[in-house]
Amino acid sequence: MEARKVKLLVVDDYVGAELAFARAMQDRHEVVGARDSEDLREVLSSSPVPFDLALVDMDFGPGKPTGLTALQVLATASPSTRTVIHSSDADENRVLFLLAAFYFFAPFALLSKSAGEDEMRSVVDAADRGVSPAFGNAASYRPPMPPAPPLIVQLVSEDNDLRIWRALTRFNKREEVMTVAHVGRRTVDDFTREKPPIVDQVEARFFGREPLPPPPAYPPPTQEDDPKTSQRTWKANLAKLGAFALIHERFFNDAQLDSLFTPRWEMKRAKKERQASEASIFGRVMRAGHRRTGHAS
Incomplete structure (x- = not known):
């Protein structure tokens, strides 16, 4: 045939x-x-x-x-x-x-x-x-089987992440990134602490580079009281993320990403709002139960 x-x-x-x-x-x-x-x-x-x-x-x-x-x-x-x-x-x-x-x-x-x-x-x-x-x-x-999160989702888990990656393709200072990405200092600092291990996974998996040790657990530095070692680590992390952003500049600035990720971000926000609402209802029920128990006694 x-x-x-x-x-x-x-x-x-x-x-x-x-x-x-x-x-x-x-x-x-x-x-x-x-x-x-x-x-x-x-x-x-x-x-x-x-x-x-x-x-x-x-x-x-x-x-x-x-x-x-x-x-x-x-x-x-x-x-x-x-x-x-x-x-x-x-x-x-x-x-x-x-x-x-x-x-x-x-x-x-x-x-x-x-x-x-x-x-x-x-x-x-x-x-x-x-x-x-x-x-x-x-x-x-191919993405891993659930519940393991795909690397691409870990890199861009919310809309703030994508805005920060895009800002890092053009700027390398915290204040500039904050301004361009329209996010606050804490958001940038959380991003700078959370993303380097994920970048290490990408580079180790696809290019055989040894992952670096995870960054210290102390908070991002402030000008007031953080040690110099913390300041150096934070700056090194920001530089690492900036270099990664420049290598993948075309990807992060691809306009198609917004329409691809937006449904996922909306589902994530809706889930958080639902969980918060359920927690609030549970709290009211528990408080009402305690009040009834108190009156009964």
């Missing part, structure tokens, strides 16, 4: 990527290209039949929306299309994009830009058969 013809979409600003897939498929499958997320919208709207598989690059060049936007377009306009991330996973500034892509969109696989034609054909065949490909580094980027 003749093999089914798979309809492939290659979303990459480099036309050579599309041509490479067309050559690898040897006319056995249909290959169509889109250069960026805007072009992707047009291709999807003009296609009467959904694509079976989309291979999505994460970087379409300066000033262009990234692969996160392309993945969102596919999820919205063509939800039946399976996705494969077709990107370099060796570049340090790609790591957070890949973590976010696998967390928010659960792509089928990760295919390196250095993959040969055999791997290209294998990933298409695996997707068509609904089985995991026997190669690739996708498992490194």
